[in-house]
Amino acid sequence: MAIANDNQSADTSAQPHESAEFSSRQNAVLAVALTMLVEGGEKALTTAGLAKAANCSKESLYKWFGDRDGILAAIVVYQASKVRGVDERATPATPEAFKTALTAFAEDLLAVLLSDTSLALNRLSIGHIRGEPTRGDNPGLGAVLVDKGKRRIEARAIHLLTHGKRQRFIAFDDAATTYSTLYGLIIGDAHIRALLGDDPQIDEDGQKAHAARAVDQFLTLHTQSDF
């Protein structure tokens, strides 16, 4: 697990990286809110319920986050802040190391996307798409999730891919298209199925096996110049 840190256990680590977005009290409240969101969906997250569950007052909620949408947005930002950025030092020097790095990425991607937290957040964002995009001034939740979550993961993968291309481990034309292929091979229709509540998810070993297979297929497609 190298992309995200899902555990909401004791965050007593007083490290300064605790994301200056919110105070520690607010972070605690957001953690509670996220838990409520994960088990019960958006409708289960009422301001009164959150206030009671988090032992704070509604007044404070509104002071800190503005309104209910502000709370939702804060949850997304809060969780997204846990996503690790690109690790610039990931520059495997041999084809084997490159494949290992790809496989690690694939395993991470599967684990993250199928985690309860990610599913809940995706459901939340998807449910907040209205007719007109980006109504008003705020970017609109889904966009935040894409920017802070998906894009960072994508950046890590594309970094890896372009590195592999420079080293002649793989060959491709367009990085974005190639990433889409890699993503598709790894995820397939598992994500949408999970989002729709098709629970029979495979266990962790199954995920690893699947990740390995996807990477094999990806390398088959892009190993020698097949263009």
Next chain:
Amino acid sequence: MAIANDNQSADTSAQPHESAEFSSRQNAVLAVALTMLVEGGEKALTTAGLAKAANCSKESLYKWFGDRDGILAAIVVYQASKVRGVDERATPATPEAFKTALTAFAEDLLAVLLSDTSLALNRLSIGHIRGEPTRGDNPGLGAVLVDKGKRRIEARAIHLLTHGKRQRFIAFDDAATTYSTLYGLIIGDAHIRALLGDDPQIDEDGQKAHAARAVDQFLTLHTQSDF
């Protein structure tokens, strides 16, 4: 467009296939409801609003569909009934014809999944996942969508794949896994992006090109015995 029929134009075709699920009057109401759902999301679909827009009374709505969730479920069934089932006669005899059939499937899949109607229905179903699955007795919306929509499409594809295997056009072990690969190559992350409101969708030509590329990759992976 061979999988679904998206137009909600004059359904004056008195053909008997009009799905005996609902009366024609009810179908008309559901068509209006679907339109409201597509442009405005779930929150825009209120019983009062639907009654006014469809020129019917709330009383009738409740008589026909039970409650609001019944209306939503009916919408899903209504639209899913438009999805064509497996075409058993699709048995291409040459590798070229097989590839053509695969490409047609890919194009259909892309067009359907990225259509406004499909996106709205998927958003609706995804938004209705509560903590516990299948609460009570009803299967729960998402399951309906999966059963009536995704499964039929999947059945068509698997039918085609197994046929291709029998004819030695392609080789694979597990049909479900192979379908997942095909799906992933075709869709990539386009679906989740679209669901999240990442509007920059490619045009129809781009979709066709993408479909062709995905099929090429799929055949590369499964053409000779690389088991």
Next chain:
DNA sequence: GCCGTACCGAACCGTACAGTACGGCACTCC
């Protein structure tokens, strides 16, 4: 001791919306 700040807890308000009740119209069947 006094004020300002931050917070809790609870009561309160306004509204949107699901669901119900009822009167009235059109049509059909006897």
Next chain:
DNA sequence: GGAGTGCCGTACTGTACGGTTCGGTACGGC
């Protein structure tokens, strides 16, 4: 014609929940 049926339109009820207000408590600084 009268009774029954199906439906429209409107008005009504109940309630859940977002948002606000306010009294009360703890703390820190002057």
